Amino acid sequence: MKTIPHKIYLSxxxxxxxxxxxxxxxxxxxxxxxxxxxxxxxxxxDLEPVFCKELVRQELDETTPYFDIPGEILDFYKxxxxxxxxxxxxxxxxxxxxxxxxxxxxxxxxxxxxxLNSAAAQVYYAKAEGIKALTTETGAGQWGTALAEACAYFExxxxxxxxxxxxxxxxxxxxIMQTFGAEIVPSPxxxxxxxxxxxxxxxxxxxxxxxxxxxxxxxxxxxxxxxxVLGSVLNQVxxxxxxxxxxxxxxxxxIGDYPDVIVGCTGGGSNLGGLIAPFMRDKLLGKKDxxxxxxxxxxxxxxxxxxxxxxxxxxxKLTPLAKMYTLGSGFIPxxxxxxxxRYHGMSPIISELYAAGQLRAKAYxxxxxxxxxxxxARVEQILPAPESAHAxxxxxxxxxxxxxxxxxxxxxxxxxGTGNFDLAAYEQYQNGxxxxxxxxxxxxxxxxxxxxxx
Amino acid sequence: MKTIPHKIYLSxxxxxxxxxxxxxxxxxxxxxxxxxxxxxxxxxxDLEPVFCKELVRQELDETTPYFDIPGEILDFYKxxxxxxxxxxxxxxxxxxxxxxxxxxxxxxxxxxxxxLNSAAAQVYYAKAEGIKALTTETGAGQWGTALAEACAYFExxxxxxxxxxxxxxxxxxxxIMQTFGAEIVPSPxxxxxxxxxxxxxxxxxxxxxxxxxxxxxxxxxxxxxxxxVLGSVLNQVxxxxxxxxxxxxxxxxxIGDYPDVIVGCTGGGSNLGGLIAPFMRDKLLGKKDxxxxxxxxxxxxxxxxxxxxxxxxxxxKLTPLAKMYTLGSGFIPxxxxxxxxRYHGMSPIISELYAAGQLRAKAYxxxxxxxxxxxxARVEQILPAPESAHAxxxxxxxxxxxxxxxxxxxxxxxxxGTGNFDLAAYEQYQNGxxxxxxxxxxxxxxxxxxxxxx
Numbered sequence: 001m002k003t004i005p006h007k008i009y010l011s012x013x014x015x016x017x018x019x020x021x022x023x024x025x026x027x028x029x030x031x032x033x034x035x036x037x038x039x040x041x042x043x044x045x046d047l048e049p050v051f052c053k054e055l056v057r058q059e060l061d062e063t064t065p066y067f068d069i070p071g072e073i074l075d076f077y078k079x080x081x082x083x084x085x086x087x088x089x090x091x092x093x094x095x096x097x098x099x100x101x102x103x104x105x106x107x108x109x110x111x112x113x114x115x116l117n118s119a120a121a122q123v124y125y126a127k128a129e130g131i132k133a134l135t136t137e138t139g140a141g142q143w144g145t146a147l148a149e150a151c152a153y154f155e156x157x158x159x160x161x162x163x164x165x166x167x168x169x170x171x172x173x174x175x176i177m178q179t180f181g182a183e184i185v186p187s188p189x190x191x192x193x194x195x196x197x198x199x200x201x202x203x204x205x206x207x208x209x210x211x212x213x214x215x216x217x218x219x220x221x222x223x224x225x226x227x228x229v230l231g232s233v234l235n236q237v238x239x240x241x242x243x244x245x246x247x248x249x250x251x252x253x254x255i256g257d258y259p260d261v262i263v264g265c266t267g268g269g270s271n272l273g274g275l276i277a278p279f280m281r282d283k284l285l286g287k288k289d290x291x292x293x294x295x296x297x298x299x300x301x302x303x304x305x306x307x308x309x310x311x312x313x314x315x316x317k318l319t320p321l322a323k324m325y326t327l328g329s330g331f332i333p334x335x336x337x338x339x340x341x342r343y344h345g346m347s348p349i350i351s352e353l354y355a356a357g358q359l360r361a362k363a364y365x366x367x368x369x370x371x372x373x374x375x376x377a378r379v380e381q382i383l384p385a386p387e388s389a390h391a392x393x394x395x396x397x398x399x400x401x402x403x404x405x406x407x408x409x410x411x412x413x414x415x416x417g418t419g420n421f422d423l424a425a426y427e428q429y430q431n432g433x434x435x436x437x438x439x440x441x442x443x444x445x446x447x448x449x450x451x452x453x454x
Numbered sequence: 455m456k457t458i459p460h461k462i463y464l465s466x467x468x469x470x471x472x473x474x475x476x477x478x479x480x481x482x483x484x485x486x487x488x489x490x491x492x493x494x495x496x497x498x499x500d501l502e503p504v505f506c507k508e509l510v511r512q513e514l515d516e517t518t519p520y521f522d523i524p525g526e527i528l529d530f531y532k533x534x535x536x537x538x539x540x541x542x543x544x545x546x547x548x549x550x551x552x553x554x555x556x557x558x559x560x561x562x563x564x565x566x567x568x569x570l571n572s573a574a575a576q577v578y579y580a581k582a583e584g585i586k587a588l589t590t591e592t593g594a595g596q597w598g599t600a601l602a603e604a605c606a607y608f609e610x611x612x613x614x615x616x617x618x619x620x621x622x623x624x625x626x627x628x629x630i631m632q633t634f635g636a637e638i639v640p641s642p643x644x645x646x647x648x649x650x651x652x653x654x655x656x657x658x659x660x661x662x663x664x665x666x667x668x669x670x671x672x673x674x675x676x677x678x679x680x681x682x683v684l685g686s687v688l689n690q691v692x693x694x695x696x697x698x699x700x701x702x703x704x705x706x707x708x709i710g711d712y713p714d715v716i717v718g719c720t721g722g723g724s725n726l727g728g729l730i731a732p733f734m735r736d737k738l739l740g741k742k743d744x745x746x747x748x749x750x751x752x753x754x755x756x757x758x759x760x761x762x763x764x765x766x767x768x769x770x771k772l773t774p775l776a777k778m779y780t781l782g783s784g785f786i787p788x789x790x791x792x793x794x795x796r797y798h799g800m801s802p803i804i805s806e807l808y809a810a811g812q813l814r815a816k817a818y819x820x821x822x823x824x825x826x827x828x829x830x831a832r833v834e835q836i837l838p839a840p841e842s843a844h845a846x847x848x849x850x851x852x853x854x855x856x857x858x859x860x861x862x863x864x865x866x867x868x869x870x871g872t873g874n875f876d877l878a879a880y881e882q883y884q885n886g887x888x889x890x891x892x893x894x895x896x897x898x899x900x901x902x903x904x905x906x907x908x
Contacts, residue, residue, distance in 0.1 A: 005466045006532040012459045078460040079544075079835050090533075090607075108562065110837045110872075152832040153544075172877035179831050179880050377633050378606040381533050383564045418564075420874045423626035426633050 006089065008251045010082040016246035017069055019121075019239045021058075022273070022349060024065035025281045028356060030235070030348035031323035034310060039454060042320050050217060052227050054125040058236040067239065069121075070128070076120045076153055080109035081243070085251035086415075090379040092399070099402035100257070101395060103415040104248045104275060105382065110176070113340075113385065113417030114271050115146035115231050118240040122229045123150040132225035133157040137187065137212035139166055140339025141173030142385075142417065143231035148180035161187040161215045165206035172421060187212040194218050194316075210315025210329075217318060232268025233313060233322070233347050241274025248412065249278045259290060259412035263394035265387050266294040266303065266361075267340045269347030275414040276359070283358060292359035294350065295394040297369070298438045299336035302327050302346045303354055303361035305444055310454040311345055321452060324351040327439075330450035334437030336366050337425035338386040344447075362394055365436040369393050370429035373419065385417035386425055460543060462705045464536040470700035471523055473575075473693045475512075476727070476803060478519035479735045482810060484689070484802035485777035488764060493908060496774050503675055504682050508579040512690040521693065523575075524582070530574045530607055534563035535697070539705040540869075544833040546853070553856035554711070555849055557869040558702045558729060559836065564630070567794075567839065567871030568725050569600035569685050572694040576683045577604040586679030587611040591641065591666035593620055594793025595627030596839075596871065597685035602634035615641040615669045619660035627875060641666040648672050648770075664769025664783075671772060686722025687767060687776070687801050695728025702866065703732045713744060713866035715852050719844035720748040720757065720815075721794045723801030729868040730813070737812060746813040748804065749848040751823070752892045753790040756781050756800045757808055757815035759898055764908040765799055775906060778805040781893075784904035788891030790820050791879035792840040798901075816848060819890040823847050824883035827873065839871035840879055 023029055032041035047056045058067065069077075088101040106114035126134055134156055138144025144160045151158040160182050167174055167186040174184050185191055187207045188198035194214040198205065205211075220228035231237065252258050262279055264272035272294055282288040294303055302325045311326040313319040324345045331344040346354075353359050366386070373389035375396075376382070384392060395413040402409050419426065428434040439447075477483055486495035501510045512521065523531075542555040560568035580588055588610055592598025598614045605612040614636050621628055621640040628638050639645055641661045642652035648668040652659060674682035685691065706712050716733055718726035726748050736742040748757055756779045765780040767773040778799045785798040800808075807813050820840070827843035829850075830836070838846055849867040856863050873880065882888040893901075 007466075009463050012461075110831065110835055110874075112874075149835055153835060171881065175877045175881040175884065176837065178884055179828055179837065181832060374633055377564065378635060381564055381603055381607060383630065383633065420564075420566075423629045427625065427629040430629065430632055 004087050004255050007084040007086050008255060009084050010247060010250055012078055014250055015074065015077065015082050016243055018066040019069060020242040020246060020277050020281070021061065021065055021067060021239050022242070022277045022280055023062040023235065025284050026352065028352060029062045030352045033320040033322050034454065036312070036317070036320055049221055050228050052126045052129045052131050054129065055122060055236050058239055059234060070124060073121055073124045076124070080116065082247050083108055085248055088380055091376065094375065094379045095396060095399050095403065097399040097403045098406060098408040099399040100408065100410045101399055102410070102412045104244055104412070105415045106244060107382070107385070107415065107418035111142065111146035111149045112420060113142045113146065114241060114244060114274065115143050116149060117243055117274070118231060118237045118270065119146040119150035121240040123147070123154045123156050126227055126229070127154045127156055131227050133159070133223060134227060134229050135159045135161070135216040135220040136229050136231070137161045137209060137216045139163050139209045139212070141166060141170055141421065142340055144177055145173060147229065147231070148177040148182035151182060152180040158182040159219060160184050161189070161212040163187055163207040163209055163212050187215050189215060191215070192218040208315060213314045214316040214318055232270040233345065235349060237270045238273035238347060238349055241270045242277035244274040244414065245277040245279060248275065257410055258288070260409040261291045261293065261398050261411045263293045263295060263391045263398065263411065263413040265341060265390035265414070265416065266296050266346065266350065267343045267387065269350040271414055271416040273347055273350055280353065280358065293394050294354065294359055294361040295390040296361060296363050297336050297338050297341050297390065298363045298365050298436065300327070300333040300342050301363045302344060304363045307448055307451070308351060308355050309451055311451055313345060321454060322348050324348050325354065326451070327444055328447035328450040331447040334439060335435070337422060338366065338369070338390065340387040341390065364390055364393050365438070367429065367434055367436050370426065370434065372396055382415065383419045384415060385419045386422050388414070388416045391415065458541050458709050461538040461540050462709060463538050464701060464704055466532055468704055469528065469531065469536050470697055472520040473523060474696040474700060474731050474735070475515065475519055475521060475693050476696070476731045476734055477516040477689065479738050480806065482806060483516045484806045487774040487776050488908065490766070490771070490774055504671060506580045506583045506585055506681050508583065509576060509690050512693055513688060524578060527575055527578045530578070531697070534570065536701050537562055539702055542834055545830065548829065548833045549850060549853050549857065551853040551857045552860060552862040553853040554862065554864045555853055556864070556866045558698055558866070559869045560698060561836070561839070561869065561872035565596065565600035565603045566874060567596045567600065568695060568698060568728065569597050570603060571697055571728070572685060572691045572724065573600040573604035575694040577601070577608045577610050580681055581608045581610055585681050587613070587677060588681055588683050589613045589615070589670040589674040590683050590685070591615045591663060591670045593617050593663045593666070595620060595624055595875065596794055598631055599627060601683065601685070602631040602636035605636060606634040612636040613673060614638050615643070615666040617641055617661040617663055617666050641669050643669060645669070646672040662769060667768045668770040668772055686724040687799065689803060691724045692727035692801060692803055695724045696731035698728040698868065699731040699733060702729065711864050712742070714863040715745045715747065715865045717747045717749060717845045717848035717852065717865065717867040719795060719841050719868070719870060720750050720800065720804065721797045721841065723804040725868055725870040727801055727804055734807065734812065747848050748808065748813055748815045749844040750815060750817050751790050751792050751795050751844065752817045752819050752890065754781070754787040754796050755817045756798060758817045761902055761905070762805060762809050763905055765905055767799060775908065776802050778802050779808065780905070781898055782901035782904040785901040788893060789889070791876060792820065792823070792844065794841040795844065818844055818847050819892070821883065821888055821890050824880065824888065826850055836869065837873045838869060839873045840876050842868070842870045845869065
């Protein structure tokens with residue numbers, strides 16, 4: 001038998017030329033987003049003041065299975081894609097498992113995560129429509145960094161509202177975005193009405209993601225020619241992220257294998273949704289039987305303990321309502337270092353698939369996640385992002401089951417990013433000060449009271 | 455004409471199977487190192503209490519052109535190698551140059567630099583000889599991180615003496631080394647006689663690289679079964695780093711091109727020495743005419759303003775003497791963020807080639823280096839290490855000359871690492887507080903008085 005190399009790279013010729021829209025093959029489509037005032041399904045006209053037209057079209061189109069990737073986006077992708085599919089030989093050995101473990105590594109770019117895939121697309125479409133500037137918010141900083149990187153490439157002015165607490169505690173994230181030419185505004189700021197009101201009410205606040213979203217949207221709709229962009233949850237974002245799964249599918253075909261199990265971490269759902277897209281298609285069409293596992297933190301368990309209901313996408317209650325697994329838009333997750341997974345809701349696509357039993361979910365505590373991350377770093381020599389380490393632990397658990405059962409299953413997981421900017425969290429883990437805070441049933445019950453009545 | 459892809463990857467089958475020893479093809483060999491007590495050329499017996507036997511053999515062998523790379527090292531390399539040769543299409547466009555610019559990117563690993571190439575080899579050889587533990591020192595942290603990563607892979611205990619100032623100011627470097635399982639000791643420490651004496655004499659010192667080297671060597675020679683390892687300057691290190699150049703040579707052959715100009719940054723010389731190895735062979739053998747340029751910081755100009763003389767490799771004057779371009783082992787470079795280039799001396803191999811006119815040298819100020827780094831990040835989407843950015847600026851200058859002359863030269867430079875852990879420096883550059891301190895002639899004259907009389 002031919003040895004499978006450690007890293008399976010595609011050539012640039014083998015890169016996908018189209019995004020795949022998983023909704024086209026879902027019999028039960030995700031429920032439509034609702035206008036927060038009228039409670040009627042949102043229309044293109046509702047969304048176009050906020051998002052550029054092509055992205056609105058992609059957001060609302062649930063029947064077209066494939067969207068051509070414009071050549072300009074492909075050219076940008078060639079700088080950091082195709083990303084490698086890696087055979088985790090050393091992890092397999094460390095676990096003494098008969099399972100074959102593969103991971104798709106999306107951290108091989110300066111922003112350090114999969115977020116750049118959608119940032120590239122969103123900036124390009126905005127540029128092509130003559131949009132003059134973009135705004136967004138960032139909490140942990142992964143999305144802001146990716147967007148700043150894409151804006152540098154396409155020469156698009158960008159303003160990032162960064163939660164003031166992060167702005168002060170994560171100065172390196174600010175610096176890297178500034179290196180790419182972005183303007184960074186600590187939120188709340190005096191550049192918007194929302195921000196000024198917040199500062200007046202809470203002079204010492206360190207800000208919140210909800211407030212930063214509100215400021216970014218206000219700045220976009222009040223600036224001629226500007227638009228707002230968002231890095232997860234939305235259908236358009238999962239569409240762009242399908243490039244992860246499509247490349248993975250091609251790489252598996254090259255080595256004559258196919259995953260029995262797929263594991264991904266989920267915050268808003270863009271990483272998992274992108275990774276599984278073509279595999280879920282095969283599953284929905286009855287061609288393959290795959291065990292698909294979404295992994296989330298116990299501190300923010302939207303799939304495993306949330307409710308499937310209409311809710312706001314932001315804590316400021318400004319956005320349309322989405323039907324999704326949610327802990328309530330007022331849910332404040334306990335301190336957890338997987339900042340990208342601290343989201344009260346979940347992509348409507350992932351939510352609908354979960355409700356239909358097409359994927360299952362698991363939740364882990366952060367200390368066990370960091371133990372898995374440390375093992376992985378030592379044997380596979382990549383320092384994983386805390387978010388991605390949730391998927392590592394999920395894959396390790398499945399590989400251990402294979403050791404018990406003797407099954408040589410093929411396990412695929414998504415390594416969505418690196419932990420180079422998360423070393424304060426690793427430090428906490430090492431010195432024993434990391435705690436596992438898990439919401440009580442009463443906490444979640446209370447938070448779910450914030451659900452809108454629809 | 456066939457389009458050259460952005461990234462030229464080799465397959466694992468195409469990876470070099472041997473290191474190349476450039477000394478074998480140098481008519482005038484580098485002068486031998488001298489024992490600091492007897493001033494006679496060092497022998498294997500002198501070195502073996504400090505270094506493991508195979509590394510001593512490699513250090514002293516100036517005639518064997520190729521050394522087989524053991525399979526265990528190759529297996530390790532497959533985790534992060536082959537590294538890509540990248541065509542800088544976007545930089546070419548930004549500079550409007552007819553030149554073709556390529557860079558060999560060595561930052562695609564968690565340690566973030568080329569240092570891992572030699573760390574892998576040194577740890578393997580020590581392990582194979584039954585060495586029980588390793589010690590080293592680290593200043594900026596690149597070498598320590600690479601060595602910790604390699605020690606995690608080969609399960610070798612490691613103690614890193616980290617300059618106390620860095621230990622306190624760069625806690626993330628400490629954390630990443632600890633994640634890989636290394637013991638980190640701030641230097642000066644009370645674990646060695648040298649350290650205790652230093653603490654007694656200077657109770658408030660923040661340490662120095664010289665003292666950290668002395669402590670690491672003392673710890674190695676006083677611990678049964680332990681050895682010391684070093685990340686640059688030595689012949690053995692340049693031998694291991696030849697894998698950079700050998701891969702580059704193969705990649706150029708695949709696309710039917712060959713460099714007219716090669717640019718690399720130089721601190722101790724391991725990155726430049728590795729990158730140019732097979733190309734310098736072609737030049738020495740009269741097969742090719744290549745313009746080879748070593749770039750150093752104006753703050754620490756060993757090639758451009760130093761003296762070619764025997765000197766100590768460390769400020770503590772404990773090591774053998776090497777004949778090299780040096781500013782004097784007592785030279786204290788001005789504040790400069792390219793920590794890896796702040797070395798008073800230079801690899802004896804590079805020094806001998808420079809003395810023979812086989813390569814030329816240029817020095818830049820750090821603010822102009824960071825301007826080049828920022829441009830590069832925006833168009834090529836990789837945040838370069840401050841060290842590597844010296845090579846970027848060197849390549850940009852050559853590409854601009856091509857724009858003036860209309861020549862479509864092929865320019866290769868080494869992108870030896872990423873700047874993910876150097877964002878404090880980028881911040882200084884952005885807020886205008888970065889200064890360019892350059893030693894005066896009197897400073898250098900004074901420092902050269904520390905040269906030993908040989």
